[in-house]
Amino acid sequence: MQSQFATSDTHKYSVILPTYNERKNLPIIVWLLANVFEKHQLAWEIIVVDDASPDGTQEVARQLASLYGEGQDRRHTSMASILSPGDFVIIMDADFSHHPKFIPQFISLQKAHNLDIVTGTRYRSTSKPFLREATPGGVHGWDLKRKLVSRGANFLADTMLSPGVSDLTGSFRLYRLPVLRHIIAETVSKGYVFQMEMMVRARALGYTVGEVPITFVDRIFGESKLGADEIVSYAKGVWALFTGV
Template sequence: MPPAGDRDLGTECMVIPTYDEVDNIERVVGELRAAQPDVHVLVVDDGSPDGTGEVADKLAAADDHVRVVHRREKAGLGAAYLHGFQVALDAGFDVVGEMDADGSHRPDQLGRLLAALRDADVVIGARYVRGGEVVNWPLSRQVLSRGGNLYVRLLLGLRLKDATAGFRVYRRSALETIDLSSIRSTGYVFQTELAHRAVQAGLRVVEVPISFVEREYGESKMSGAVAVESLKRITAWGLAERRRQVERWAEQRGGRS
């Protein structure tokens, strides 16, 4: 069992998936450990050929709050997070979070997510709420991201402004309620699926503003193919939700006749 952490939240672990982030991982983990000394870090490396895993191993050898899980191949962001979440839950952590390894999520802002979690089940660090911002993204990418979130709200009926965001913290009970074993998304759409599942389960999901900063080193893993896959899955979920709504309406009409 991990040592005691925040007296209100319990023990906390941030899961950081990596693939070819050798230029970023040491800096990100170092900044996170400095910003939140009681928070544990779990690096999940998908067999990075650039040596990211080896750098993470050195960090873990020097810091008992850092652990590394090595996966044999790149199987998608969602798959890496699911693996890391389960490892953290099995280790007994009360709070499990997620953040990118490329420096786009600022470790010094994690405190505001943890503070909000005292009155919530899930907290999302959101770019598109009042006080949030995106730094150094081209206009085309901002339009794509904002448009994707609008599509999610319209199709799934979510009131969240940034359902695609990847800087989050979950109470242990929230992840257990969502039932990670039933999650099928392996790519970036994993973020949307978890947010949707949390809202459907009646969990309290809160968004707090963050500054999202474009990476300085390395290449983004986002591509047109990834975006298309996400849209397809979200469309399928939305259509399924509309069918359920029609069925419920028909049942209610039938019961009154």
């Protein structure tokens, strides 16, 4: 299998999947990711970051690791249990809200403009800076309240902090590895708000950010962990950045 690929992209893409009770979703998302990377002949690995899920997610992750090859740095199929530094890191949800089919567009945009970060956006219909896509971004499956919370969160941060990124609260992103390390070291908030803080910090540090329109589909299995506490923390986080950046 290895020898049939002669790819010009020599980078490695490390996908980080945070999981909490994703036993049902993990095998399918890993399969979809594997297919995308194989199809595009890219070197890849998946790192599952599980927080002691009671539903047995870790056992499923271990089974997948033995199926796909644990921690081996094979050219096309490896599944690591610890963070090993690929050249680029993709962070995305494991519940299909973020579809792997968008990853090749992230990679093309990164390459075309030598970007530090590419983020998925639900709130633009064309890629930024230049690459145009036919499919507009959007959200499917959320009720009006959740849509308003998301729009409100973006509006608040955009108005107060002006980072010039249309979807600050999304978490489907590709980072150049050293850039991710740098931003994480600067980021202080915990919970949902850190997605927004990472992007605001990145812009303040002068990193380049491109956007690819994505459709966000709400999960079918399991529940979201967004609650009222997170909304309050988010508003506090925007205020802290407004007064401190």
